[in-house]
Amino acid sequence: MIKFFLMVNKQGQTRLSRYYEHVEINKRTMLEAEVIKNCLSRSKDQCSFIEYKDFKLVYRQYAALFVVVGIDQTENEMAVYELIHNFVEVLDKYFSRVSELDVSFSIMFNLDRVHIILDEMVLNGCIVETNRNRILAPLFVLDKVAES
Template sequence: MIKFVLMVNRQGQTRLSRYYQPVELSRRAPLEADVVRCCLSRKKDQCSFVEYKDFKLVYRQYAALYIVVGVSDSENELSVYELVHNFVEVLDKYFSRVSELDIMFNLDRVHIILDEMIQNGRVVETNRSRVLAPLAALDKMADG
């Protein structure tokens, strides 16, 4: 099961966070800081899967952004690794070469995409056109 998804830049600033298990607000900032420190301190030639406390971290770097997913021990790391790549491909398709600024200024759209792909910590959809269908409808209503 997926516990959380974080998107952070190289400076460690969180650009997106979505939790699928309750975490108190007072504990989120220290958790995110520790997770980000753990992932950013690793070298490029090291594995993208990290044992962390009572769960695993799966992370992937795209340009200046890191996407970090916290998963339970029973989750398949490679499938989560591919899910992260699929998520970025969907973002690329919607934003036409997504950047950190796209994410910052369209956070609501990014959350819609993530919510279409993951619900309650489970992957529910990976098809790009199905994931983007609600946004296409929203964009059509906004234009019309």
């Protein structure tokens, strides 16, 4: 099961966080700081899976963004690794007019859209959808309604 999903820039600032089990706000801040420090300090040659406390971290770096997912011991690391890539591809497809340098700003200013994408892919910590067209369908409907 997925415990949390984070998007972080290279400076260690959290751009997106979604928790699938209850964690108190003050503990979230400490957890995010430790997780970010562990992932950002690793070189590109090191494995993208880290044993951390009672769970595992799976992360990928895309340009200036890190996507970090915390999972329990029963979850498949490679499936989560692919989920991260699929998530980034869906973001890329939806924000296709945005350059890599502006991705962080697109996420910040369209956080509701990014949460919709993530919610279409993951429900209660379980991967439920991977088809890009089905994931983006609700957003395209919202965009059409907004244009009208």
